[in-house]
Amino acid sequence: MRAIYKKELRSYFSSMMGYIFIFFILLVTGIYFTAYNINSAYPKLDYTLNAVLFVFLVAVPVLTMKILADERRLKTDQLLLTAPVKVRDIVLGKFFALVTIYAIPIAVICLYPLIMSQFGTVSLFEAYTVIVGFFLLGCADIAIGVYISSVTESQVIAAVITFGVLFVSFVMEGISQFFSTAAVTSLICYMVLVVLLALIIQSMFASKTIAIAVGVAGEIILLIVYAVKSTAFESGIQKFLSIFNLAGHFDNFASGILDLSGVLYFLSVIGVCMMLTVQSILKRRWN
Amino acid sequence: MIEVKNLVKRYGNHTAVDGLNFTIEEGRIYGFLGPNGAGKSTTMNMITGYIASTSGEVLINGCNILDDAEKAKKYIGYLPEQPPLYFDMTVREYLQFVAELKKVPKKERETMIEEVMDRVKIKEMENRLIKNLSKGYRQRVGLAQAIIGYPEIIILDEPTVGLDPKQIIEIRELIKSLGKNHTVILSSHILSEVSAVCDYVLIIAHGKLVASDTPENLSQKAFEDNSLELTVKGEQEEIISAVKSLDQVESLTAKESKEEGCVDLSVKTQNLADIREDLFYKMAELRHPILRMEHIRATLEDIFLELTEQPEDVDRRGEEESNMESGEEEEHESNL
DSSP states (O other), X not given: OHHHHHHHHHHXXXXXXXXXXXXXXXXXXXXXXXXIIIIXXXXXXXXXXXXXTTHHHHHHHHHHTTTTHHHHHTTTHHXXXXXXXXXXXXXXXXXXXXXXXXXXXXHHHTHHXXXXXXXXXXXXXXXXXXXXXXXXXXXXXXXXXXXXXXXXXXXXXXHHHHHHHHHHHHTHHHHHTTSOOOHHHHHHHHXXXXXXXXHHHHHHHOOHHXXXXXXXXXXXXXXXHHHHOGGGGTTHHHHHHHTTOTGGGGXXXXXXXXXXXXXXXXXXXXXXXXXXXXXXXXXXXXX | OEEEEEEEEEETTEEEEEEEEEXXXXXXXXXXXXXXXXXXXXXXXXXXXXXXXXXXXXXXXXXXXXXXXXXXXXXXXXXXXXXXXXXXXXXXXXXXXXXXXTTOOHHHHHHHHXXXXXXXXOGGGTTSBGGGSOHHHHHHHHHHHHHTTOOSEEEEESTXXXXXXXXXXXXXXXXXXXXHHSEEEEEESOHHHHHHHOSEEEEEETTEEEEEEOHHHHHHHHHTSEXXXXXXXXXXXXXXXXXXXXXXXXXXXXXXXXXXXXXXXXXXXXXXXXXXXXXXXXXXXXXXXXXXXXXXXXXXXXXXXXXXXXXXXXXXXXXXXXXXXXXXXXXXXXXX
16 A cells, blocks of 8 residues: 555656646635635635635546546556555555645645734634535545546546536535425435336346345335325435535534534545445456 | 466457466466467466456465455566556666565565666666656566566566567576576467477467477477478479389379479378488489478477467358368468
C-alpha cells in the first residue's frame, strides 16, 4: 500500500495535475473567502464553503480520472495485479494519495479562521467543523471518482461520468422536489425499485427463482406496510433520494454542528465506493 | 513447481485456452511456442494471476494463484508482452517502486537494484525518464522489473519482440544466465529463439498443448523425415527410371526444373540410407551431370508448422479449394 501511495503522490506532483487541482480549489475558495469574509466581514465560513461546493464538480473528475483508467490503458495494471499485494491495498493506496493531495488546500483553508480572528471574535470550533465537513464531502466525491475511473480505461469517459454523477448528486435536492410527497407516489417508486432490485439479482446470480422470490416478497411487504401504516410512506421518495445528496449532508456541518451521522454517512460512501472499486477490478479478471 | 491442471479460458463463445495440462519443474528454461493467437499470453496471464481461468487451476509451489494469491505471486516475476512501465518515472525510481511493491526488505533494496541494473545493463540509464528510452532499453527495464526480488520463477512473454538482432542476442544471453538460478518460462513465436535458449519446449496451438519435449528430441523426430534434393541435366523419364532402379529408394517426386533441360528431384530413402555416392556414379554412368545435390532435413520449423496446423483448417481448405490443393502442396514442397 505504501509503495502505491508514494508512487501516486509522486506521479501527481511530477505532472501538473496535482498542482492544478490544488491551485483551482485554493483560487475559488480564496475568491469567496475574500468576498464574504474579508470584504463583507462575515465571521463564519458556512456561506463561503457552501458557495464553493461546485468546485468539486470540476476539480474531482480532473483529479481522479486517470487514477485507475490509465493503469488499464497503459497495461501497468499487469504489474500491480501480478505483484504480491492485495487489490484492496492497491485501491486504498491510491485513494489515500488523492486524499493527501486534497488535504493540502484544506490545510491552507484551515488558516482562514485564524486570519479572521485577527479582526474580531470568531467561533473557531464552528469554523473548523465546517472545514471538517468540507473535507469529508471532498473525500466522498474523490471516492466516487476513483470507482468510476476503475470501470473504464478512458480518462475522458471517466471524467465525464464522474462529472455527471457528481452533478446529479449536487442537484439532487431539486430533483427530489419533482416528486409529490404523497404516500402513494412513494409506494409506487418503492415498488419500481423492488422490481429493479429483482432484475439486478437475476443478472448477478442468473437465477430466476431467487429474483422472483425477492421481487414478490418485497412487493407484498410494501403493500402490507402501506395498508397498516400509510403515513410511513409520506415523502418517502425524498428520503430515499437524499441518500444520494452528498452536499445535503454537509448542511449540518455548515451550521456549525459536528454531525456524527454525517461523518458516518461520508465514511460509508467512501467505504462503499472502495468496495465497489475492488470488486470491479476483481470482476474484470473473470471476463 | 508450477502445476497447470485442465486450464480453460473462454471469452464468450471463443475458447482461447482449451484444457491445458503441464508441470514446470525447477531450474530449467521452458519455451512456450505457438503461432500468434495460440493462447500463449492468455496462459501466461492466468499463471501469473492477472486474469482468472474459466475452469481448471494453477498451483505455484502448491499455492493456488487465485485463492492463495499473495503467497503464490511472491514466487513469480512477470514481464508481460507490453512492459508495464510508468513513463513519468526515471529508471531508478521505477525499480525502487517495484522493489517496494514486491516487499523487498528496505535494507536489501538498494543493493538489489544495483545488481539488477548491472545485470540487464541499464546502469547508465538510471536517471533517465522511461518515456525517453528506446524500445530495447524499455524492454530491459521491464526485464529488470521481473527479476527484482529474485523470484524463483521468471515468466517472460515474448521478451525479444521488436528488438534489433544485437539486442536479441544480448537478451537471450541474459535469459540463459537467469536460467542458472531461476526457473524461466518464455513465450515466443520464433522457433530458433526457443531452440537456442530453452531446455524444454511446449508447443501450443489453438489453445491446446500439441507437443512438449526437449528441443533435441523434437529435432530427432524431425530428422526421421529427411530427403535428398537434386537437379540433374537430361531426359526426365530416363533419370527417373535410373533413380528408381537404385536400392533403398522409397519415394521419388520429379518436376521440370527452372534450368533448361534439367529435372528437379526429391528422393526419400528407407531407413535414412545415404545413397549420394550410388546416385553420383549412376548418373555419371548415364552421363547425366548432377548440378545440385542437397540433403534436406526437416527442421524444427517444419515440425512446428506441422503441429500447429489445425486439422480443421486443412479440412475446410480441402472443401473450398480442392482444385488448388495439388498446386499448393507442390509449392510447400519447394519451400522445403
